[in-house]
Amino acid sequence: MSDTERRRGKVGYLLLLPAVLWLGLFFVVPFYSLLATSLFDQSGSDFRGYEMDYAFGNYVDVLRDYWQPLVRSLLYGAIATAICLVLGYVLAYAIAFKAGRWKNLMLVLVIAPFFTSFLIRTLSWKLILSDDGFIVNVLQAVHLLGDDGRLLATPVAVVAGLTYNFLPFMVLPLFASIDKIDHRLIEASGDLYAHPVVGFFKVTWPLSLPGVVSGTLLTFIPAVGDYINAQLLGSTNQRVIGSVIESQFTDANNYPVAAALSMVLMALIVVMVLVYVRRAGTEELL
Amino acid sequence: MSLLAEAPDQVADDTPYDGLRLRSVTKAFASFTAVDGLDLDVPRGSFFALLGPSGCGKTTTLRMVAGLETPTSGSITLAGQDITYAKPYRRPVNTVFQSYALFPHLDIFENVAFGLRRRRSADVKTQVHEMLELVELTSQARKKPAQLSGGQQQRVALARALINKPEVLLLDEPLGALDLKLRRSMQIEIKRIQTEVGLTFVHVTHDQEEAMTMADTVAVMNKGLIEQMGAPAELYENPRSTFVANFLGQSNLIEGAVLSRSADVTTVDMQGISVSVPTGRTHTDDAAGWVGIRPEKVLIGEEGEALDAPGNTIPGGVVSDVSFVGVSTQYLVRMPWGQELQVFEQNTGRRRRFAPGERVELSWRPEYAFLLDRSQDAGAGAVAGVLA
Numbered sequence: 001m002s003d004t005e006r007r008r009g010k011v012g013y014l015l016l017l018p019a020v021l022w023l024g025l026f027f028v029v030p031f032y033s034l035l036a037t038s039l040f041d042q043s044g045s046d047f048r049g050y051e052m053d054y055a056f057g058n059y060v061d062v063l064r065d066y067w068q069p070l071v072r073s074l075l076y077g078a079i080a081t082a083i084c085l086v087l088g089y090v091l092a093y094a095i096a097f098k099a100g101r102w103k104n105l106m107l108v109l110v111i112a113p114f115f116t117s118f119l120i121r122t123l124s125w126k127l128i129l130s131d132d133g134f135i136v137n138v139l140q141a142v143h144l145l146g147d148d149g150r151l152l153a154t155p156v157a158v159v160a161g162l163t164y165n166f167l168p169f170m171v172l173p174l175f176a177s178i179d180k181i182d183h184r185l186i187e188a189s190g191d192l193y194a195h196p197v198v199g200f201f202k203v204t205w206p207l208s209l210p211g212v213v214s215g216t217l218l219t220f221i222p223a224v225g226d227y228i229n230a231q232l233l234g235s236t237n238q239r240v241i242g243s244v245i246e247s248q249f250t251d252a253n254n255y256p257v258a259a260a261l262s263m264v265l266m267a268l269i270v271v272m273v274l275v276y277v278r279r280a281g282t283e284e285l286l
Numbered sequence: 287m288s289l290l291a292e293a294p295d296q297v298a299d300d301t302p303y304d305g306l307r308l309r310s311v312t313k314a315f316a317s318f319t320a321v322d323g324l325d326l327d328v329p330r331g332s333f334f335a336l337l338g339p340s341g342c343g344k345t346t347t348l349r350m351v352a353g354l355e356t357p358t359s360g361s362i363t364l365a366g367q368d369i370t371y372a373k374p375y376r377r378p379v380n381t382v383f384q385s386y387a388l389f390p391h392l393d394i395f396e397n398v399a400f401g402l403r404r405r406r407s408a409d410v411k412t413q414v415h416e417m418l419e420l421v422e423l424t425s426q427a428r429k430k431p432a433q434l435s436g437g438q439q440q441r442v443a444l445a446r447a448l449i450n451k452p453e454v455l456l457l458d459e460p461l462g463a464l465d466l467k468l469r470r471s472m473q474i475e476i477k478r479i480q481t482e483v484g485l486t487f488v489h490v491t492h493d494q495e496e497a498m499t500m501a502d503t504v505a506v507m508n509k510g511l512i513e514q515m516g517a518p519a520e521l522y523e524n525p526r527s528t529f530v531a532n533f534l535g536q537s538n539l540i541e542g543a544v545l546s547r548s549a550d551v552t553t554v555d556m557q558g559i560s561v562s563v564p565t566g567r568t569h570t571d572d573a574a575g576w577v578g579i580r581p582e583k584v585l586i587g588e589e590g591e592a593l594d595a596p597g598n599t600i601p602g603g604v605v606s607d608v609s610f611v612g613v614s615t616q617y618l619v620r621m622p623w624g625q626e627l628q629v630f631e632q633n634t635g636r637r638r639r640f641a642p643g644e645r646v647e648l649s650w651r652p653e654y655a656f657l658l659d660r661s662q663d664a665g666a667g668a669v670a671g672v673l674a
């Protein structure tokens with residue numbers, strides 16, 4: 001008995017090996033290198049090489065110089081995630097409970113945009129929101145937008161792009177959660193004097209929380225780090241943190257600053273996710 | 287003229303009935319009529335069983351009473367109020383669902399408290415604790431449904447519905463998922479609770495023994511219609527259709543032709559033997575019918591033996607099968623006309639047990655026989671295998 005147990009243990013470790021190797025090679029090592037780079041002396045360069053001098057001041061510098069793009073990124077990400085949650089929940093609910101035999105087709109349609117490249121899709125938003133495009137014209141006609149008002153190169157366009165691009169990441173986990181809910185539970189809540197709206201908040205919503213948590217994480221984390229939407233749809237003087245990091249790495253060639261920014265962003269996201277999962281997990285999850 | 291003729295009916299309809307009343311309720315799904323013009327009266331405070339085979343429309347009927355399904359036509363009234371189209375959350379009706387449908391994210395206490403909280407009832411805590419005491423689950427209050435056994439979940443479902451003190455409590459095969467022993471004890475338990483709280487219970491089941499042991503009134507349902515309704519003993523002793531005769535216990539049904547009808551007895555030529563059936567137990571006006579007799583009412587004896595049953599004696603049987611089941615012995619006896627009849631004899635020890643191949647005589651008291659419509663299927667409602 002203990003023999004089979006030991007063998008099972010060995011097999012378990014063997015099965016883990018590829019993942020451990022992969023993560024070690026492509027996560028732990030780069031992470032360590034990034035952490036080290038963030039503490040290099042800023043006066044060095046790619047050309048001359050860097051010196052490790054535990055320059056914690058790098059962090060002070062980046063927070064002082066780039067707190068605005070950092071806050072902007074978190075804000076864009078949060079707003080886009082919130083809009084995705086509302087749109088995605090309604091969509092996922094409709095697909096799970098009301099689509100009947102069209103369920104599978106609608107799910108395919110949700111992921112259909114992935115058949116086109118991310119760049120192309122974002123570029124087409126440039127057309128949709130362009131200054132003489134339909135949407136701007138309509139908004140101008142109803143005076144929601146001034147005569148020379150525009151959408152392109154504004155935060156609205158960036159958030160719209162983010163919302164559009166990350167919506168499927170919200171819908172799919174939400175659908176998986178809502179689809180699993182036993183419809184008889186909703187009937188039972190009605191039988192026990194719950195108005196359908198009350199029944200939704202007391203039964204459907206809490207039971208769909210696992211999907212809400214994974215959907216918001218899958219949307220928020222990449223949305224905060226994304227800079228394609230900001231570069232293509234936003235204004236050049238409202239940069240997001242991803243753009244800053246990219247330009248520090250490529251144009252300015254300031255590796256320590258770029259690395260320190262990346263570390264700050266990562267730390268912020270990890271802390272926010274932990275707090276969020278904690279709250280959602282202890283209060284309502286099964 | 288016609289107004290006058292209708293007047294008595296009109297008066298009867300206007301007296302508000304204080305129980306649950308269904309009138310010509312029909313539910314047609316796209317391709318299938320599940321309930322077909324159903325009439326039902328459930329007296330207030332009674333334990334009422336809706337008994338029928340799987341698929342006969344029991345759940346659909348309950349769902350219409352609960353408001354989870356809208357009747358295609360007909361009306362449902364409760365204590366004189368029309369609730370046919372009332373929203374489920376506005377009806378004083380609660381359901382114990384076939385699958386329990388407990389809320390998995392709420393603990394037992396909150397499951398039971400759900401209905402009270404929705405109606406902003408005062409004193410939720412006391413009421414829930416009283417209810418948990420009634421179903422003996424006080425110690426489980428803070429557990430989640432998944433941590434409970436099937437029998438305990440069943441009791442939570444009962445408590446969650448019962449705590450709202452509904453006008454009518456609907457139970458949809460509440461014991462179907464439990465093993466036999468637990469089912470028997472829960473039957474007694476539910477019956478005890480009903481007596482204690484005095485609410486109207488409508489209990490749906492396909493188990494005839496369950497219906498008969500628990501209910502004051504049983505309605506036998508078949509193919510979307512009520513076949514017969516009454517006290518369990520009345521249904522069992524005097525079935526009006528072959529379906530009821532076979533579904534509630536077992537029956538021997540023998541083809542016969544009516545010879546004469548008098549005020550209190552119908553005489554039937556049953557395969558050449560003249561037998562009599564009381565008029566009150568004659569349920570056909572046709573010239574032919576099924577003579578019915580319960581197996582335990584049939585006496586078995588030696589050829590020519592004078593059995594205690596003046597009247598109907600049928601000679602010429604041959605024992606074809608004997609099964610000893612402890613409290614009784616069950617015989618199959620092949621009759622001269624080729625049919626095999628069932629005979630159950632109590633093992634009192636006072637009578638000899640017959641062996642297969644022995645020639646015997648059967649007999650029964652006329653007051654136990656009944657006569658059914660010949661056009662009905664003699665096999666209707668029979669549990670597969672029992673009569674084979």
Ligand SMILES: Nc1ncnc2c1ncn2[C@@H]1O[C@H](COP(=O)(O)OP(=O)(O)O)[C@@H](O)[C@H]1O
Pocket residue numbers: 315316318319320338339340341342343344345346347
């Ligand atoms: N929503 C529905 N759509 C179509 N047919 C249904 C639906 N619900 C029930 N039925 C059919 O109606 C019949 C009666 O069902 P049900 O009331 O559940 O029977 P029971 O509870 O007596 O087993 C069954 O044949 C079932 O297939």
Ligand SMILES: [Mg+2]
Pocket residue numbers: 344345346384458459
């Ligand atoms: Mg059913």
